[in-house]
Amino acid sequence: MKPNEAKTAVAHLVEERVPLFLWGPPGIGKSSIVRQIAEEKGIGFVDLRLSLLDPTDLRGIPFFDQQAHKAVWAPPAFLPDGSVAEGILFLDELNTAAPMVQASAYQLILDRKIGEYELPEGWAIVAAGNRESDRGVVYRMPAPLANRFVHLRMQSDPAQWRRWATERGIDPAIVGFIAARPDALFMFDATSSHRSFATPRSWEYVDKILKSTPEAELLMPLIAGSIGEELAAEFLSWRAAAKDLPDVEALLEGETCGIPEDPNALHVLASMILQRIDADTPKERLEYLLAYLMELPPEFSVMIVKELQHKGVLLEKSPRFKTWIQKFAYLLT
Template sequence: MKPLETKLAVSHLVDEKVPLFLWGPPGIGKSSIVRQIAGEKGIGFIDLRLSLLDPTDLRGIPFFDQRARKAVWAPPAFLPDGSEPEGILFLDELNTAAPMVQASAYQLILDRRIGEYTLPEGWAIVAAGNRESDRGVVYRMPAPLANRFVHLEMESDPGQWRRWALSQGIDASIVGFLSARPDALFLFDAKSSHRSFATPRSWEYVDKVIQSTPEAELLMPLIAGAIGEELAAEFLSWRAAASELPDLDAILRGEDAVVPENPNALHVLASMIVRRIDRESPKEVLESLLAYLMKLPPEFSVMVVKELQHEGVLLEKCENFKVWIRKFAHLLA
């Protein structure tokens, strides 16, 4: 299931308080999606790693109540206490927890209570974990626990990641490179012994490395530490070839600007345009942009227009759009 569809499905199940387990390889954004849902709904969010707990930690610690003359259980402070009426209790990496800890979660997940503790009515439970084939330290989930969840499997999607990256201001060279090499968004081989590999999460790290403006001699080892040496070398070579770009401001002012011949540069330029233009861009800017797009190779021109339309930019109201349509209509079928 792709990220946007996964997010929509999780959101529905959170509303209905149906326990959900989200499966997927490392680094594709499982926890980020759940956190985003909580933020968009304006509800609480608690990230609980059961792998860090002992079986007794979840149930709480017993103490003697002198007034009642009996032993009672003090619930742990890390569980929702009702101060926030609604929220998501996120059990990340649940299947990395020891079997006894997983067993202690049975009652909490199904009955929404454990020992003396009861989960507040407005809170939903979402769990996540890597698959057994992902080279992680995981324990096979017992059938009684697995049957307490609705299971969804998430996968990465280069097109959806590109649109997200543009909205978040990810460096244009990264977006451009992954537009040219969509397979490089996620390169995880469970049989490989390499410690660094490309995932959506590690590409975010590459963006942070670039934004930190390290010394030239540090750029390669830092990026290699995020996505691996071979891919880092390819990305930096590609980035260097795409470094000579026309002045985007001049393009948007309607001034004459050269069209790059290097496909790498065209990918970066397309990413820069889509990140720069939005629904509030003046009509005269859009007219200038369309005039320039008609000079680009057809596949790049169509890609930019489709991306802008997906973002709600009303190019159709421009006079130059009619000319653009006549020129590239045969590619839109």
Template sequence: MNPQSAKRAISHLVERKVPIFLWGPPGIGKSSIVKQIANESDVEYIDLRLSLLDPTDLRGIPFFDAKNDKAIWAPASFLPEDKGSKGILFLDELNTAAPMVQASAYQLILDRKIGEYELPEGWAIVAAGNRESDRGVVFRMAAPLANRFVHLDMEVSLPDWQEWAKASDIDQSIIAFSSYRPDALFSFSAQNDSKAFATPRTWEYVNEIIKSEPEDDLLMDLIKGAIGEELAASFLGFRSVASSLPNIDDILSGESNKVPEETAALHILCTSLTMRINDETRAAELDNLLRYTLNLPGEFAVMIVQDLRQRDIGLDYIKSWPLWIKQFNSLMK
């Protein structure tokens, strides 16, 4: 489910006070979406990081009521108290919380009360967490707790992110780079031990780094610390030649034959073009791409075609393929 679809689905369920669990890899904006819904609905929003809490933090602390000769529970001060209030209680990192904390949350989710505390009627509960495959420390939820939620799986969506980025004043070079390198928006892999990797969250960090206007000798180290060395080098290389790069959509639609002169720009362009092609690319776009490569230096045209053939992208049936073979066959290995 892309972020916009997830947002619409959550909005419907929040209105009906149906508990929701939003699953997704780290850094893709799960908490941001829930906060947006609260802001747009003009209701309160409380974000609880359950992995940082002890069971007593949710349940409260017992103390002795001498007047009535009994123990009572003092509810947590961070939970909403106004009976007439409306809002979203966001339980983030629920499945990374210790089992005893999950057990405390279970009562709050199931019965909308815990100890002496009762959640006001106008509040909805949304929880979120990373998947077990995302290399995080997670605890499997008990079946009764899992069964209390409607589960939604959210994935990264480049068009959704670009739309958000444009409205959020994200640096134009970052948005343009995401079009040239769609894979760069989210590079997390459970098999990769790198401390820094690209997510929508870390690209926001890159935006803040750029706007802080650091000295040139610091820029690479700062950006590398946010998204990793390979992407940092690629992004900074892109920024240095961005003004000379043609629009990829114009190339694939056959509206541009502009070829950059710098070798670095050609490398970035060829990489970006091949990454825009997949099994769903239309024959007309492939034909426009092949026709465009006829204007490139031979080694770059061959680089593009070899990459496509390695990924089993069929080219033999494309109209301009015989013309391409006639021009560049001698360079093919």
């Protein structure tokens, strides 16, 4: 299931308070999409890393109630207390937790209560974890616990990731590189002994490394520490070849700009244009952009226009768009 599809499915199940388990390899954004759902709905969000908990941390600590003359359990402060009416209790890394912790979580998931604690009515339970084949330390989930969840399997998708990265302002060189090498977005090999490998999460680290403007001699080891040496060398070589680009702002002001010949540069240029243009861009600037796109190699021109339409940019209202359609109609059928 692609990230956008997984996000939509999770949102539906959260509405109905149906417990679900989101499976997927490391670094593809499982926890991120659950947090985004909570933020977009304006509801509470509690993230519990069960692999860091002891069984008593989840169940609470017993103490003697002198008035009732019995032992009761003091629920942990990190569980939702009802002060927020609706929310998501996110049990991350559930299948990496020790069996005794899973047993404690079992009662919370099955009965929505544990010890003296009861989960507020408006809260949904979402769990996530890596697959057993992902070289992580995982414990097989007991069948009764597994049967309590709806299970969704999530995978990375380069096209969706590029759109997200463009909206987030990820370095255009990264977005362009993934456009040219979609397989480089996720290169996890469970049989490899390498500690660093490419995932959507590690490419975000590369973006932060580039934005920190490190010294030239540090760039390679820092990026290699995020995505691995071989891919880091390929990315930096690709980035160097694509650095001579036209000024996008000048292009949108109607100034004459050259067309890069290097396909690598064209991928980066496409990413820069997509980051600069949105639904509020004035018509005059769109006219200048379409005039420039008329001169680009056809596959890049069509790719940029399709991505702009996906962002909600109404190119159809531009007089020049009809001319563009006539020129590239053979690629649109």
